[in-house]
Amino acid sequence: MNMRSKLTKLGVVAVLSVLLAAAPAFAKAKIIKVSSTTQPTHIYNIGLKHFADIVKEKSHGELEVQIFPAAQLGSERDAVEGLQLGTLEMTLTSTGPLGNFVPEIKLLNLPFLFKNRDEAYKILDGEIGTQIANKFPAIGIRSLGWYENGFRHITNNVRPIDSLKDMKGIKIRVMEDSLFIATMKSLGASPLPMAFGELYTALEQGTVDAQENPLVNIDASRFYEVQKYLAITGHFYSPAMLLVSEIFFQGLSQEHKDIIISAATSARDFERNLSIEGDKTTEAKLVSNGMIVSHPDKAEFVKAVVPVYKAAAKDIGGGDAAAGQALIDKTLKELGR
Numbered sequence: 101m102n103m104r105s106k107l108t109k110l111g112v113v114a115v116l117s118v119l120l121a122a123a124p125a126f127a128k129a130k131i132i133k134v135s136s137t138t139q140p141t142h143i144y145n146i147g148l149k150h151f152a153d154i155v156k157e158k159s160h161g162e163l164e165v166q167i168f169p170a171a172q173l174g175s176e177r178d179a180v181e182g183l184q185l186g187t188l189e190m191t192l193t194s195t196g197p198l199g200n201f202v203p204e205i206k207l208l209n210l211p212f213l214f215k216n217r218d219e220a221y222k223i224l225d226g227e228i229g230t231q232i233a234n235k236f237p238a239i240g241i242r243s244l245g246w247y248e249n250g251f252r253h254i255t256n257n258v259r260p261i262d263s264l265k266d267m268k269g270i271k272i273r274v275m276e277d278s279l280f281i282a283t284m285k286s287l288g289a290s291p292l293p294m295a296f297g298e299l300y301t302a303l304e305q306g307t308v309d310a311q312e313n314p315l316v317n318i319d320a321s322r323f324y325e326v327q328k329y330l331a332i333t334g335h336f337y338s339p340a341m342l343l344v345s346e347i348f349f350q351g352l353s354q355e356h357k358d359i360i361i362s363a364a365t366s367a368r369d370f371e372r373n374l375s376i377e378g379d380k381t382t383e384a385k386l387v388s389n390g391m392i393v394s395h396p397d398k399a400e401f402v403k404a405v406v407p408v409y410k411a412a413a414k415d416i417g418g419g420d421a422a423a424g425q426a427l428i429d430k431t432l433k434e435l436g437r
């Protein structure tokens with residue numbers, strides 16, 4: 101054997117032994133795909149990155165969370181269905197599509213339900229939020245906690261919304277749930293349900309004049325490029341849920357389950373903080389990007405949506421109006437109203 105082939109042989113052996121040494125670690129890494137519909141810079145995805153980092157560290161690389169933002173894996177509804185089938189492991193989603201699966205979650209789609217975040221966290225992290233989250237295993241999904249989308253505000257291209265009358269006839273995209281539609285109708289607007297992934301183009305092409313979302317999402321989605329006016333209405337508090345496929349979750353070791361559960365709670369607090377901080381700075385950022393902001397008096401908006409509460413009881417109770425009303429009453433009582 102000449103010198104050259106001897107060296108080559110040595111090289112091959114070296115490479116093989118490196119590969120073999122690394123193989124057990126590679127073999128063990130279990131991939132957890134998580135879908136979101138928002139842009140990579142949005143708080144959901146920064147929160148998910150935090151979750152992924154904790155999971156990787158605590159599992160010594162045995163679990164690997166891969167984030168797929170910007171509706172790459174489809175809509176929020178697609179994700180929920182994927183979890184049920186076990187074709188997707190996780191998603192971070194608004195309550196938008198969830199009422200079709202667990203009607204009680206529509207409680208959280210009531211307009212002006214929470215005055216501030218303290219009220220929201222009190223209900224979500226307390227008995228009522230837990231009771232709603234506990235409905236998910238029956239549909240093949242497990243909740244890992246209430247994250248935050250945020251208080252939603254209205255953007256449009258028609259006119260500044262200075263008061264309720266300015267809402268008249270505005271064609272607004274809403275998330276796909278009966279209560280979002282009912283709310284916008286009661287405010288005088290003309291709602292069109294649509295998946296989030298289609299929204300930028302719909303605004304650009306004028307299919308709709310308006311949309312509503314938290315400031316940080318308006319910013320991350322660059323809606324200021326296609327929307328002129330922003331009205332600070334805070335008409336919905338929009339929670340987000342971190343959900344995992346029950347089929348997938350049950351296949352994990354107890355150790356891995358515990359890691360995921362505790363990482364989800366840490367990342368929830370982290371993500372909520374991003375939302376809180378984002379609300380402090382993003383309005384100014386949107387103004388610097390050309391948006392014209394109004395702060396309409398909320399009182400007449402709150403009054404206009406009163407009928408939505410009455411009509412919602414049946415939806416929230418999944419057809420049982422008395423059960424839905426009981427849940428609304430319990431929530432309002434806990435909020436001291």
Ligand code: EAX
Nearest residue numbers: 137193194196275296313
């Ligand atoms: O969950 O659809 C929406 O407007 C949501 O706010 C968004 O997808 C984040």
